[in-house]
Amino acid sequence: MNQPELGKKILELRLAKGLTQTELAEKSKVSLRTIQRIELAEVTPRSYSIKSIFLVLEFDFYNTIVPKESEKTSSLKNWIINLFNLKIHTMKKLSFLTVLFIIAFLLISKNEIHAQSINGWFKTGSKAKSYEIGLNNSESKTGKKCAYIKSVDGNINGFGALMQRCDAKNYLGKRVKMTAYIKAENVKNWSGMWLRVDSKYGGQSLSFDNMKDRPIKGTTDWVKCEITLNVPNESSTLNYGVLLYGEGVVYFDRVSFEVIGDITENVESKKIPEKPANIDFED
Structure with a gap:
């Protein structure tokens, strides 16, 4: 599941349960601003934030979302893991600004591949x-x-x-x-x-x-x-x-x-x- 699809899935599940963004933020212990940015595909969420949100929404993310071999991009789960590993193994060699540049590049690349998302819609x-x-x-x-x-x-x-x-x-x-x-x-x-x-x-x-x-x-x-x-x-x-x-x-x-x-x-x-x-x- 790519980043825009993740935001859309959280929005659909939240509305299905009749929760406002504020209520979801309170129940999941994730900030309201983070919830808003995830649903708008403006941020790459941390793994524990995803887990907390889907726990409230009663959705088994890791056992339900299975990447297909034919997909052009990796699943969000693997993307987060790879990004986390990148930070661990290269932080000593790369400057903080360089890491931020890599993250920004990944976000831009994924948004270009998945052109079917429209922020807020x-x-x-x-x-x-x-x-x-x-x-x-x-x-x-x-x-x-x-x-x-x-x-x-x-x-x-x-x-x-x-x-x-x-x-x-x-x-x-x-x-x-x-x-x-x-x-x-x-x-x-x-x-x-x-x-x-x-x-x-x-x-x-x-x-x-x-x-x-x-x-x-x-x-x-x-x-x-x-x-x-x-x-x-x-x-x-x-x-x-x-x-x-x-x-x-x-x-x-x-x-x-x-x-x-x-x-x-x-x-x-x-x-x-x-x-x-x-x-x-x-x-």
Whole structure:
């Protein structure tokens, strides 16, 4: 398991057990900052940190993760062992700065080989294994890079999604507009940006929009997408990203969030009237 995959696995296991990063840090006796950096693939964790984290998550790391001979890189376990041995046998000959340079080189090399990781984002969906995610430096809307999700199998009966989640505490009681740009290539079924607001009570979804009623299909240039949802006071998280149903490629860029006002009764009543209105057609 390489470094980005390790961070993703810890994130998935933590969410499955309903733990926050703070709770995992407290239970494993590993600092909160270290947990955050591991999940973002920003740090090479020490072996005892990995063992402590997986002990809390009830995951047998060393007996479950078995390297395959066909893999281009060694497993994280062997990588850590080799790095540890390197420090032991060469510390007397190499300066501290030299050791740091070697560590940095290893990290950069592994990130180049495993280009499917995007810091802060992860892949999900009903057919997640049929899709690839990554960064593209030639199709971006304005900056140097954009994200993408691409099908790698044929005849996919399901979807893949690139997603992120954040705490809803800064948006409680507000109406939030999410804006992003999508560019599509040979999308055979449909794609769209999506936003979901989850409750802190039992994981219930309070509001959701995935653009299924206004899908992006075929091949398009950059399309501006907007979703506006209520974030009730009982909300726990905002979950959002881009999805691709079936085959094709979708590029995703310039994601932003804007609070456009408080939740009001007038806003809600425009969707579902409280009582019959203008039934004589005279208003």
